[in-house]
Amino acid sequence: MRVLKVKHFYLIFLWTLFSCASLKDSAPKSSEFFELKKVHEPLNGLKFFEYAHKDNGLQVFLIPKNDQSNAVAYVTAYNVGSRDEEKGRTGLAHLFEHMMFRETKSYAEPFRTLSEWGGSFNAYTSQDQTVYQEMAPSHYLEKIIHFESERMHLLKITPEIYQTEKGAVISERKMRTEDSPTGRLFWELYQHAFDSHSYKTLPIGRQEDLDRSSFQDALDFYKKHYSPGNASIAIAGDFKSSSALKYLDLHYGKIPAVHFKKIVPPKENNQKRQRRKVINVKGETPILADAILAPSLREKELAAKELLLCIMIADSDIGYLQSALIEKGLAKSVGSSCYPNKDPNLSIIFISGLKNQSPQSLEKNYTKVMNSFESWLTDDRIEKIKLYFSASQLSSLRSPMKLALDVATNSELIGNPSYGIEMLNRLKELKKSDLIEQLQTWKNKARTKILLNPSKKSDPLS
Amino acid sequence: MKSFYNLLSLFFTFSAFSIVEIDTEFDPVPLIEISVTIPMGTFHETPHKKVAANFFADIFDYGSNQIDRKAFKEKLAAFGATQSLSSGPYYTQWSLEFPFIQEKNYQELIDLLKEHWESPRFKVKEFELIKKQKLSGLHSSLESDYSTLSSSLRKILLLKSFGIHSANIEDYERLRLEDIVEHHAKLKKIDSAWASYLGPKEQIVLTKKIILEVFPQFKKAAVRKRKKVLKSLSKKEFKMKPIKNFILIDKAGQNQNIIELYMIRDAPLKKEQEINRQFSHHVLTDSGLDAVVYEELRGKSGLAYSVSSVGDKSLERAVLGFLSNPQQKKQKKTFEVFEKLYRKLYLDKSMLDDLKATQLEQKLTSMKNAYILQNATPSSRLALRRAVVTDQISQDYLEKSPQKWKSSLEDIKNFMASFQNKSSILLGAVGDKKNLAPLIQKHFPEFKIITIPYKKSIHEATYSSLK
Numbered sequence: 027m028r029v030l031k032v033k034h035f036y037l038i039f040l041w042t043l044f045s046c047a048s049l050k051d052s053a054p055k056s057s058e059f060f061e062l063k064k065v066h067e068p069l070n071g072l073k074f075f076e077y078a079h080k081d082n083g084l085q086v087f088l089i090p091k092n093d094q095s096n097a098v099a100y101v102t103a104y105n106v107g108s109r110d111e112e113k114g115r116t117g118l119a120h121l122f123e124h125m126m127f128r129e130t131k132s133y134a135e136p137f138r139t140l141s142e143w144g145g146s147f148n149a150y151t152s153q154d155q156t157v158y159q160e161m162a163p164s165h166y167l168e169k170i171i172h173f174e175s176e177r178m179h180l181l182k183i184t185p186e187i188y189q190t191e192k193g194a195v196i197s198e199r200k201m202r203t204e205d206s207p208t209g210r211l212f213w214e215l216y217q218h219a220f221d222s223h224s225y226k227t228l229p230i231g232r233q234e235d236l237d238r239s240s241f242q243d244a245l246d247f248y249k250k251h252y253s254p255g256n257a258s259i260a261i262a263g264d265f266k267s268s269s270a271l272k273y274l275d276l277h278y279g280k281i282p283a284v285h286f287k288k289i290v291p292p293k294e295n296n297q298k299r300q301r302r303k304v305i306n307v308k309g310e311t312p313i314l315a316d317a318i319l320a321p322s323l324r325e326k327e328l329a330a331k332e333l334l335l336c337i338m339i340a341d342s343d344i345g346y347l348q349s350a351l352i353e354k355g356l357a358k359s360v361g362s363s364c365y366p367n368k369d370p371n372l373s374i375i376f377i378s379g380l381k382n383q384s385p386q387s388l389e390k391n392y393t394k395v396m397n398s399f400e401s402w403l404t405d406d407r408i409e410k411i412k413l414y415f416s417a418s419q420l421s422s423l424r425s426p427m428k429l430a431l432d433v434a435t436n437s438e439l440i441g442n443p444s445y446g447i448e449m450l451n452r453l454k455e456l457k458k459s460d461l462i463e464q465l466q467t468w469k470n471k472a473r474t475k476i477l478l479n480p481s482k483k484s485d486p487l488s
Numbered sequence: 489m490k491s492f493y494n495l496l497s498l499f500f501t502f503s504a505f506s507i508v509e510i511d512t513e514f515d516p517v518p519l520i521e522i523s524v525t526i527p528m529g530t531f532h533e534t535p536h537k538k539v540a541a542n543f544f545a546d547i548f549d550y551g552s553n554q555i556d557r558k559a560f561k562e563k564l565a566a567f568g569a570t571q572s573l574s575s576g577p578y579y580t581q582w583s584l585e586f587p588f589i590q591e592k593n594y595q596e597l598i599d600l601l602k603e604h605w606e607s608p609r610f611k612v613k614e615f616e617l618i619k620k621q622k623l624s625g626l627h628s629s630l631e632s633d634y635s636t637l638s639s640s641l642r643k644i645l646l647l648k649s650f651g652i653h654s655a656n657i658e659d660y661e662r663l664r665l666e667d668i669v670e671h672h673a674k675l676k677k678i679d680s681a682w683a684s685y686l687g688p689k690e691q692i693v694l695t696k697k698i699i700l701e702v703f704p705q706f707k708k709a710a711v712r713k714r715k716k717v718l719k720s721l722s723k724k725e726f727k728m729k730p731i732k733n734f735i736l737i738d739k740a741g742q743n744q745n746i747i748e749l750y751m752i753r754d755a756p757l758k759k760e761q762e763i764n765r766q767f768s769h770h771v772l773t774d775s776g777l778d779a780v781v782y783e784e785l786r787g788k789s790g791l792a793y794s795v796s797s798v799g800d801k802s803l804e805r806a807v808l809g810f811l812s813n814p815q816q817k818k819q820k821k822t823f824e825v826f827e828k829l830y831r832k833l834y835l836d837k838s839m840l841d842d843l844k845a846t847q848l849e850q851k852l853t854s855m856k857n858a859y860i861l862q863n864a865t866p867s868s869r870l871a872l873r874r875a876v877v878t879d880q881i882s883q884d885y886l887e888k889s890p891q892k893w894k895s896s897l898e899d900i901k902n903f904m905a906s907f908q909n910k911s912s913i914l915l916g917a918v919g920d921k922k923n924l925a926p927l928i929q930k931h932f933p934e935f936k937i938i939t940i941p942y943k944k945s946i947h948e949a950t951y952s953s954l955k
Binding site for chain 1: 515517518521562566567568585586587589688853855857858860861863866869
């Protein structure tokens with residue numbers, strides 16, 4: 027019995043030690059180069075830690091999940107997208123994403139190295155940012171940090187590599203924009219909807235700009251935008267914060283700050299006229315896109331209303347158009363793209379028609395059914411769709427990669443890593459009256475409509 | 489004393505068969521995901537009626553006896569909930585997901601689910617509609633030579649030994665609504681199951697309530713302790729006569745042929761062989777463009793189109809296969825390559841001779857890392873534990889840290905030798921018999937050729953060829 031008591035005391039002592047260690051480990055206040063800025067808890071029990079480099083401006087989010095999975099997700103979001111490109115130099119942000127998979131000082135073949143780590147790796151360029159992601163067993167964390175830090179400042183850029191990747195981008199452009207009806211639809215939509223803002227040209231860039239771009243352009247782009255003050259890193263999964271900070275110190279600590287003035291894209295004037303364009307594209311079915319200029323991420327309340335309205339109208343599973351058009355055989359499929367951006371950007375509804383249907387008949391059906399949308403919008407339906415949307419968003423937060431992506435990208439987009447989760451809470455509060463009000467705004471706004479007319483030959487690209 | 493033991497054993501039998509064990513992964517995100525895996529699937533059905541389980545999963549989606557599909561989904565949507573049912577060879581799996589909102593009264597949701605499980609929509613209208621859709625799908629799958637050949641090969645290999653086979657047009661034509669009702673009645677009598685819960689820790693109480701009320705066949709729900717051994721839910725028998733056949737589906741006027749090799753071992757594997765089996769498949773077919781069979785087919789032989797491979801994950805069915813679909817001008821070359829691969833794999837066993845130790849080490853590392861990442865999310869961890877109770881992987885494999893996995897070239901070769909010596913091998917092709925038969929005789933003289941005429945009742949013809 028005595029032994030048991032001693033044993034219990036010993037266990038309590040160990041447990042206390044462990045608790046203190048894990049508490050301390052979960053959030054060291056600082057390291058040689060990083061300081062803890064804030065502890066975030068956007069959901070009960072979901073905690074993460076925001077660190078900032080003392081000099082070079084790099085932001086780091088640590089999301090340790092003591093789940094013994096032995097896996098980590100690593101995301102680096104650079105605050106550079108096609109919005110930051112100057113007129114006549116479009117496509118550089120995306121071209122650079124390709125360059126980032128080439129040689130660094132210590133890694134001659136990054137593709138092979140990443141594959142050997144067993145991890146999944148990916149990257150994408152949007153209008154607002156460029157994002158790199160890796161998933162690997164936890165014991166590779168230091169290697170990932172080393173590799174990503176080299177990509178940030180020790181990438182080998184040669185004229186030969188630049189030419190090879192430029193060729194690859196030009197092929198990709200042909201395949202995904204010129205020859206794909208969906209790619210073509212989005213390209214034309216942005217070209218017609220915007221007058222002055224750099225959102226006008228999608229990340230793939232204009233052909234003539236890609237042709238004209240030089241090795242020096244690429245080099246300048248890298249030195250400026252791929253700098254620590256222009257990036258946020260998020261690490262989620264099974265790791266110790268103290269070890270992660272140690273490796274971050276070692277590999278990112280001494281990277282110097284880069285000071286440069288960001289280009290502010292020209293403001294898009296409020297559009298006053300309706301824009302509508304019918305374009306002949308090789309294919310079999312018509313497609314219609316209907317877009318308005320929607321509020322930016324900063325206009326939080328309005329952005330939430332527009333997002334929910336767009337989901338209610340055009341969600342591909344349970345939106346209004348699914349029952350009003352698709353289930354009645356008046357169109358083939360419906361979809362939407364309405365998450366807000368840094369600046370006011372398009373909130374888009376797109377509908378694919380049936381084989382042999384004319385784009386005009388598709389447009390007529392769409393306009394007609396939209397007249398009855400308001401009567402379909404009941405409190406009950408609004409609540410159901412809010413729950414449905416919450417479930418899909420919450421489910422994605424369970425994946426360490428999606429969580430890291432959410433945190434890093436929102437940090438770079440709007441300076442708030444919890445923005446995605448806060449948006450869910452904002453949606454929860456919205457009522458029918460909010461949506462009716464937003465619907466009036468949506469109806470009254472000048473819109474851009476693109477109709478793809480299936481034909482044997484495609485019109486030239488805008 | 490004997491009767492005391494009988495009573496004791498009866499007590500344990502009763503207890504064991506009325507408990508549903510809930511495996512858990514706790515996560516702060518307020519979303520509840522529950523699944524219940526009941527050990528009854530296509531394997532437990534009578535021969536020639538092996539579509540009732542799949543059909544039941546389809547009709548279950550059409551609402552309850554009281555309310556139709558649309559109204560049922562609307563009611564579920566009031567809770568943000570989605571429910572699904574699927575069937576596999578050895579089990580039927582029910583799943584539910586909903587965001588947890590405190591102020592809701594969940595009794596209404598429970599009653600809705602309970603009513604649905606007790607009385608699904610067994611109506612002639614829905615039954616006929618699904619049957620029509622299934623038959624139409626099967627008829628159109630016959631347009632694909634690949635699926636025709638694949639299902640024929642698997643049917644011939646698996647029908648007599650495992651009771652697993654893909655559905656037949658004839659099976660669906662024979663099916664009656666009463667068969668589905670009978671299947672459902674049997675399913676409701678199964679009173680042992682494995683369940684999983686993913687969500688905030690506090691909601692485990694609600695989860696137990698949901699499971700016990702929706703499935704009254706379970707008397708008690710208990711949370712499974714982490715270290716407790718996962719019990720297999722299925723019992724299987726293995727009876728297979730090793731065969732070496734070439735199945736030729738005779739279809740004239742083809743520009744492109746399909747050719748496939750499929751091997752299966754006829755006896756259960758020992759648990760200690762599992763790492764070697766997984767590794768040998770990884771090396772041969774599963775490691776993407778670097779895999780040895782891929783390299784032979786694509787890199788060395790230039791058969792760089794539609795080459796794919798099969799490496800079955802199931803513990804007791806070690807399967808290896810690969811296929812290609814050459815155009816007619818490359819037909820001869822493909823037969824030569826397949827013969828070479830067959831000889832290197834099966835006869836002289838030299839397939840892995842060129843592999844260097846460093847390459848092998850890299851492949852083992854990438855397999856270990858891939859396994860770790862497979863476990864990165866709580867749902868994937870639960871899915872792996874489900875794979876143990878449904879006998880797809882062993883508990884040893886689940887629990888042993890991948891860092892401790894060991895396998896050498898010698899181990900893989902030994903495994904492959906034991907695998908090959910007890911295997912059945914089927915080769916198959918779809919194409920014009922006139923062109924293909926001489927090639928088969930030349931390259932695979934030891935194989936018995938079974939010709940099946942290409943026609944709409946190809947599945948029935950496959951059966952006939954077995955008799």
